[in-house]
Each structure stands twice: as C-alpha cells, then as structure tokens.
Amino acid sequence: QCCMVKEAIVSQAENFVDRTSSYLCLDGLFNSSGEQWKRQRRFALSTLRSFGLGKNSMEQCICQELRVLQEEIEKEKGGLFTPAGLFNNAVSNIICQLVMRKRFDYSDHNFQLMLKYLSETIQLQGSIWGLLYDGLPGLMKLLPGPHNTIFSNYGALLNFIGEEVKRHKQDLDHNNPRDYIDAFIIEMKNHKQSDLGFSEANLTLCSLDLFLAGTETTATTLLWALVYLIRNPDVQGGWHEEIDRVIGQTRHPTMADRPNMPYTDAVIHEIQRIGNIVPLNGLREAAQDTTLGGYYIPKGTSLMPMLTSVLFDETQWETPDTFNPGHFLNAEGKFVKPEAFLPFSAGKRVCLGESLAKMELFLFLVGLLQKFSFSVPDGVELSTEGISGATRVPHPFQVSAKIR
Numbered sequence: 181q182c183c184m185v186k187e188a189i190v191s192q193a194e195n196f197v198d199r200t201s202s203y204l205c206l207d208g209l210f211n212s213s214g215e216q217w218k219r220q221r222r223f224a225l226s227t228l229r230s231f232g233l234g235k236n237s238m239e240q241c242i243c244q245e246l247r248v249l250q251e252e253i254e255k256e257k258g259g260l261f262t263p264a265g266l267f268n269n270a271v272s273n274i275i276c277q278l279v280m281r282k283r284f285d286y287s288d289h290n291f292q293l294m295l296k297y298l299s300e301t302i303q304l305q306g307s308i309w310g311l312l313y314d315g316l317p318g319l320m321k322l323l324p325g326p327h328n329t330i331f332s333n334y335g336a337l338l339n340f341i342g343e344e345v346k347r348h349k350q351d352l353d354h355n356n357p358r359d360y361i362d363a364f365i366i367e368m369k370n371h372k373q374s375d376l377g378f379s380e381a382n383l384t385l386c387s388l389d390l391f392l393a394g395t396e397t398t399a400t401t402l403l404w405a406l407v408y409l410i411r412n413p414d415v416q417g418g419w420h421e422e423i424d425r426v427i428g429q430t431r432h433p434t435m436a437d438r439p440n441m442p443y444t445d446a447v448i449h450e451i452q453r454i455g456n457i458v459p460l461n462g463l464r465e466a467a468q469d470t471t472l473g474g475y476y477i478p479k480g481t482s483l484m485p486m487l488t489s490v491l492f493d494e495t496q497w498e499t500p501d502t503f504n505p506g507h508f509l510n511a512e513g514k515f516v517k518p519e520a521f522l523p524f525s526a527g528k529r530v531c532l533g534e535s536l537a538k539m540e541l542f543l544f545l546v547g548l549l550q551k552f553s554f555s556v557p558d559g560v561e562l563s564t565e566g567i568s569g570a571t572r573v574p575h576p577f578q579v580s581a582k583i584r
C-alpha cells in the first residue's frame with residue numbers, strides 16, 4: 181500500500197489528474213488544475229518567498245508570536261486551560277502576516293469566530309456529509325443536513341477575506357506591495373481579463389486557501405504534541421534536557437539550533453507520523469488506463485491516496501502503532517528520516533507550506549518546552565483517538581503549564 185501511495189502521487193503522477201471538490205465550484209489553489217493551478221502555485225510560492233517564506237525574517241516573525249503565546253500561557257499561572265484556541269490564533273497569525281500583513285490579538289472575538297468557522301468547515305468537509313455532497317451534489321443541495329453549514333461558514337470566511345481585499349485596494353502602493361493580497365492585485369492589472377485565475381474572486385479564494393491550509397494543520401500538530409508529551413513524560417523530560425543543553429533557558433531558539441538537536445527533530449517527526457493529521461489526500465482521477473501496485477485501474481476511476489497507510493505500514497516502521505521517537509534515530513542517536521514519512525504528501529502537489537510548517541513546528545514547540553512543563557491532573561488520561569474530518573484533530577482537552 182505504501183508503495184502504491186508513493187507511486188500514485190510521485191512516479192505515476194502523469195497518469196492521474198486532480199479531481200476537484202464540488203463545494204462552491206471553487207478555483208483557488210486547492211481546487212484548480214491544469215495551467216491555472218500551475219500559474220497560481222508558482223505565483224503563490226514566489227510571492228510568499230519574497231515576503232519572507234523560508235527566510236530569516238520569517239523566523240523572527242514566528243519568535244515574536246512565540247513570545248506573545250508564552251505570555252498568554254503564563255497568565256494561566258499553572259492552572260488548567262484549553263490550548264486549542266491559543267494555538268490556532270498563534271499559528272494563524274503567521275500566515276496572516278504573509279497574506280494580509282497583520283496579526284490578530286488573542287482577544288479579537290471576530291477573528292476567533294473565523295477560526296471556529298474554519299475548524300468546523302474542515303471537519304464537516306471530511307465527514308460523511310462532505311463526502312456525500314462531493315459524490316451527489318445535485319441531490320444533496322436539496323436536502324437539509326450539516327453539509328449546509330459549510331456554505332454559511334464559507335460565506336462568512338470569504339466575507340472576512342473580501343473586507344481585507346477592499347482595505348488593501350484603498351491604500352495600495354503599486355511600487356511597494358506589502359503582502360500576497362497586494363501582489364495579487366498588482367498582478368491582476370498585468371493580465372487581460374481574468375486569465376489564469378487572476379481575478380478578484382480568485383484572489384479571495386486563494387487567500388482563503390492559504391489562510392485555511394496555513395492554520396489548521398500546524399495548530400493541530402501542536403495539539404497532538406501536547407497529547408503525546410503528556411502521555412509520555414520520559415519523552416518530555418528528554419526533550420527538556422536537550423533544550424537546556426543546546427539552547428539553555430535565556431535565549432530564543434533559532435533554526436540554526438536544529439542540526440544540534442536530533443532528539444527534538446525525532447520527536448517532532450514522530451508526533452507528525454502518529455498524529456496523522458492529514459489522513460486522506462485530495463481525490464485523484466486516472467487520466468488513462470493504468471496499472472498500480474499490480475491492480476488495473478481503468479481511466480476515469482477516482483482514487484484517494486491514503487497517507488495513513490504509509491504512516492502505519494508495519495513493513496516500514498518498527499512499532500507503527502506506538503509513539504516512538506526512535507523511528508527517526510539511528511543507533512548513534514543521529515536523526516534519520518525514513519522514506520515512508522510523507523505527512524506533507526509528495527509529487528507536484530506536495531504541500532506548498534512545508535518549509536513554513538517545519539519552521540513553525542520547531543520554533544513554537546522548542547519555545548514552549550523551553551519555558552513550560554505540560555501536564556494534566558492525576559487520573560486524567562488524554563485520548564489519542566482523533567476526530568477525523570479533512571484533518572484529524574484531538575478531542576478537546578485542557579492542560580496545565582508550569583514554568584520551568
């Protein structure tokens with residue numbers, strides 16, 4: 181199965197095309213294909229890079245947000261709190277800086293509402309209701325049910341981004357674009373009509389895609405980190421020890437610390453593997469009759485490459501169902517990355533934000549562990565059973581964070 185997933189998304193990619201979701205007939209980044217997707221993906225990558233993606237300035241931006249997050253957690257004074265909202269807000273602020281050059285306070289109720297809509301929509305889209313709608317949009321449109329909430333949530337989210345676009349148009353300086361939205365508006369002027377997706381409607385959709393993709397996955401990974409660290413105090417202790425030895429207690433982590441922290445690297449990778457945050461990839465469709473892993477797949481067949489099967493393949497991992505950072509360490513304690521590790525997928529549609537996500541996971545997690553020990557009251561056990569939608573999230577939980 182592992183080989184099939186990799187074959188389908190990498191070596192046989194030309195035999196499969198992306199099958200777009202029926203929701204709202206969106207273009208955006210996720211749902212476009214062909215020339216438009218190619219152009220939009222290239223534009224998004226180069227624009228985000230020009231505003232700091234993968235650069236030192238991004239590192240500083242994440243560390244500033246880390247400080248705010250640490251202060252917010254400190255305010256809890258070691259008492260129980262719910263980390264989900266804080267993590268969502270902190271992570272979202274990073275992609276918001278790139279897309280709309282602003283961050284939102286943790287007390288901003290309207291922004292909290294947007295984040296709630298976002299999580300709810302992602303869960304519903306991956307639920308049976310979302311899948312039924314994707315399969316039978318004509319019929320489902322006529323029926324009541326939770327799938328209708330997706331439309332109202334998208335409406336509110338598109339409105340929120342639309343307001344930002346309006347504000348950007350009012351004070352745009354064509355010679356000094358500030359962010360992705362500015363750069364897109366300028367690019368729209370260079371294109372006749374709306375070819376290759378450079379239209380105002382698509383600007384809103386692409387911005388929403390970045391906001392959505394850049395928030396939920398990374399914030400959910402941070403939540404799984406707490407679940408597994410609290411359930412495995414020896415791993416949390418080992419991580420504290422490496423942080424104290426390599427960075428100490430006074431300075432902030434930087435990406436330059438990473439090569440000196442193999443245990444940290446291994447734990448983060450193991451959290452991503454066992455957390456299995458994006459279990460299902462987007463639908464693909466066989467563009468021609470194809471043979472994959474010995475199976476004949478006729479042209480037109482829809483396939484869903486399950487990243488889960490790669491992450492839990494017992495031929496690839498020593499103890500696939502157990503949280504074990506040793507999966508990513510060799511006998512000398514050096515970090516190694518097995519080929520079967522594919523949480524960002526692979527091939528031409530590989531996650532566009534992979535480098536940003538890795539930077540965020542490293543800096544946020546090391547910064548939080550440097551400052552706090554996380555625990556739950558005696559007798560409480562955090563569940564590893566996730567709630568599966570388009571992403572797999574932990575059941576809501578509370579933790580306490582004691583300053584170290």
Ligand code: HEM
Nearest residue numbers: 210393394397398458462523524525529530531532533537
């Ligand atoms: C731990 C965090 C993350 C995980 C596990 C993750 C995982 C994924 C996966 C599995 C895909 C689907 C790839 C495919 O269809 O083959 C994807 C696509 C995508 N991701 Fe991420 N992602 C993460 C963070 C981010 C961040 C921070 C951004 C912000 C820019 C982002 C932006 C995107 C975009 C725009 C796509 C669509 C790419 C396309 O269709 O061309 N992701 N991601």
